Amino acid sequence: MKKKGIIIFKALKLEGFYGLLSYLKPYQKGMTLSVISGTLHHLLAILGPALGAYLVGVAVGGGERSDIVTYLPLLGILVTGRVLMHYSDMWFAHEVAFRILVDFRVKLYAAIERVAPAYLLKQRSGELAATLMADTEVLEWFFAHTAGAFLVAVIVPFITLAILFQIHWALSLVLLPFIIILFSIPFWFKKEADRGGTETRVKLAAVHGEAIDGIQGLREIVSFNFGVGYKKRLRKFSDDLYESQLSYGKRMGLEGAFLNAVSSLGIVTILGFSAHLILLGEIERQWLPVIMILAANIFSPILEVTSMGRNFSIILAAAQRVAGVLETKEIVEDQGMKNLEGAEKLKIEFREVSFAYESDLPLVLNRASFQVNPGETVALVGESGVGKTTSINLLQRFWDVDGGKITINGIDIRDLSIDALRSLITVVPQDIYLFNMSIRDNIRLSNPNATHQEVEEAAKAAYIHEFIMSLPEGYDTNTGERGLQMSGGQRQRLAIARAFLKNSPILILDEALSSLDTENERLLQQSLNNLRKGRTTLIVAHRLSTFREADGLVVLQNGKVTEIGNHAALVEKRGYYFELITGQLSSIAV
Numbered sequence: 001m002k003k004k005g006i007i008i009f010k011a012l013k014l015e016g017f018y019g020l021l022s023y024l025k026p027y028q029k030g031m032t033l034s035v036i037s038g039t040l041h042h043l044l045a046i047l048g049p050a051l052g053a054y055l056v057g058v059a060v061g062g063g064e065r066s067d068i069v070t071y072l073p074l075l076g077i078l079v080t081g082r083v084l085m086h087y088s089d090m091w092f093a094h095e096v097a098f099r100i101l102v103d104f105r106v107k108l109y110a111a112i113e114r115v116a117p118a119y120l121l122k123q124r125s126g127e128l129a130a131t132l133m134a135d136t137e138v139l140e141w142f143f144a145h146t147a148g149a150f151l152v153a154v155i156v157p158f159i160t161l162a163i164l165f166q167i168h169w170a171l172s173l174v175l176l177p178f179i180i181i182l183f184s185i186p187f188w189f190k191k192e193a194d195r196g197g198t199e200t201r202v203k204l205a206a207v208h209g210e211a212i213d214g215i216q217g218l219r220e221i222v223s224f225n226f227g228v229g230y231k232k233r234l235r236k237f238s239d240d241l242y243e244s245q246l247s248y249g250k251r252m253g254l255e256g257a258f259l260n261a262v263s264s265l266g267i268v269t270i271l272g273f274s275a276h277l278i279l280l281g282e283i284e285r286q287w288l289p290v291i292m293i294l295a296a297n298i299f300s301p302i303l304e305v306t307s308m309g310r311n312f313s314i315i316l317a318a319a320q321r322v323a324g325v326l327e328t329k330e331i332v333e334d335q336g337m338k339n340l341e342g343a344e345k346l347k348i349e350f351r352e353v354s355f356a357y358e359s360d361l362p363l364v365l366n367r368a369s370f371q372v373n374p375g376e377t378v379a380l381v382g383e384s385g386v387g388k389t390t391s392i393n394l395l396q397r398f399w400d401v402d403g404g405k406i407t408i409n410g411i412d413i414r415d416l417s418i419d420a421l422r423s424l425i426t427v428v429p430q431d432i433y434l435f436n437m438s439i440r441d442n443i444r445l446s447n448p449n450a451t452h453q454e455v456e457e458a459a460k461a462a463y464i465h466e467f468i469m470s471l472p473e474g475y476d477t478n479t480g481e482r483g484l485q486m487s488g489g490q491r492q493r494l495a496i497a498r499a500f501l502k503n504s505p506i507l508i509l510d511e512a513l514s515s516l517d518t519e520n521e522r523l524l525q526q527s528l529n530n531l532r533k534g535r536t537t538l539i540v541a542h543r544l545s546t547f548r549e550a551d552g553l554v555v556l557q558n559g560k561v562t563e564i565g566n567h568a569a570l571v572e573k574r575g576y577y578f579e580l581i582t583g584q585l586s587s588i589a590v
């Protein structure tokens, strides 16, 4: 059945449409109700006026008052029924459509989360936001106004043709070609429409991306006086979009003109033909008003769906972009079954690890080997771009190694489930993202079940408690309002409080490049020292003070580990590390 369906849609070059329909499966009940009420709504919209027209015909033909009065209650029922069905048609169609959109947004987010962050690094966040919001919104057209309406547009003319057939068989035969031509018109323009639809969505996403860039980068735009340049860029992107939208609109206008021409011609033809049949005495004249009404209305559901269909290429383009995100393959497979639950002393080992971001890009790590013993702090040292961040990304399995392996207590991290692996590790990033919620909830993110007391203890250990208490609403302060007023050091200490609360055995510190003022630096160092105690810690290090304090240093050079040892030993060796820190190769923050 499924195969048959896809073959038909493929033959019509509408496989995208089939893909969209497949999303309707879980909502079959609502869709069925929507199609039933839509069909009844359109039928009653024809039958009511048709009965009225019939009664006019009876009156004009000299019929009795009693002949007409007996039909009045039925007329009342048809009109009331039409109103009710219109309401329920709208209700069910939107109920289904909006429910699907709710599910879609969450599904899309889940898909992004599944492939993040490797996927995110390749995408502009603005464009992704456009997919998540705008493209999903467009699908409402399809689910509320096209999918069910399409079936209605097939069923209603079919029934109307059957009624006309009852009046005279030739009437339906004359109308049929017009119906077929009407349905075929969108296909004449399909190629052009598909191209225009995709182009418009892509350009719209680019404009969104640019606009979001402008908001996210507002500080840079203002401080570098880039306002005029940025506005020029935004105008250029918007002009491009305008061109596409204009040509899309022109094509829609042309298509609409064809649709109207064919439907008008159909109505005129059927009226002329019925007059001819009346003159021949083939049908009684009181049927003429009925035929007029049926002919005028038979095209309306078709026109409705074809005019929706004129936007269909935009819908399909949006659907393809949404599907593109939904179907993006995970970069790493989560098939490991093992976990290290309860283990406190963990040893990390990189064994001959090789890795490149893409097969055609050079190796970032080339048979790199080093280890971090339980409870030890090891700092990764090297020039910018040498692969320090890459190493910690590999440890978290954002990507998988191409050669060699990374183990924790001897277990290859690919044999651990991703959840189990990530629950062992806490990352304190250079800058943390604060969600629009209270400081308490922001800290609690790493351990949603933590009590307020535990949150407070974590904040105290991170030396951020006093600052939080100085805020007017203390732990209830919403970071959305105050977040921007927190200094870099305070934000990083909040991240450390989060890390305390998660209390995992492995710690990754991504050390900030920028230096802080002395007080902030002192508090930060103290809290980090507290945090490191007893944990196996890997630091992406940039500061001499960190190199000095670390138990061991791993010096990376051209993808290889070239030196291992502590600061004193490596200084004494007078090798590459010594050149690095004495500023002969690059600047290291002191």
Ligand SMILES: Nc1ncnc2c1ncn2[C@@H]1O[C@H](COP(=O)(O)OP(=O)(O)OP(=O)(O)O)[C@@H](O)[C@H]1O
Binding pocket: 121, 357, 358, 364, 382, 383, 384, 385, 386, 387, 388, 389, 390, 391, 540
């Ligand atoms: N997502 C990515 N896709 C392709 N190449 C990448 C990606 N991320 C990093 N790289 C490249 O990999 C190399 C190592 O980058 P990495 O961020 O690991 O360096 P780093 O040592 O942490 O540098 P820094 O000290 O400046 O933070 C660089 O050449 C970088 O351009």
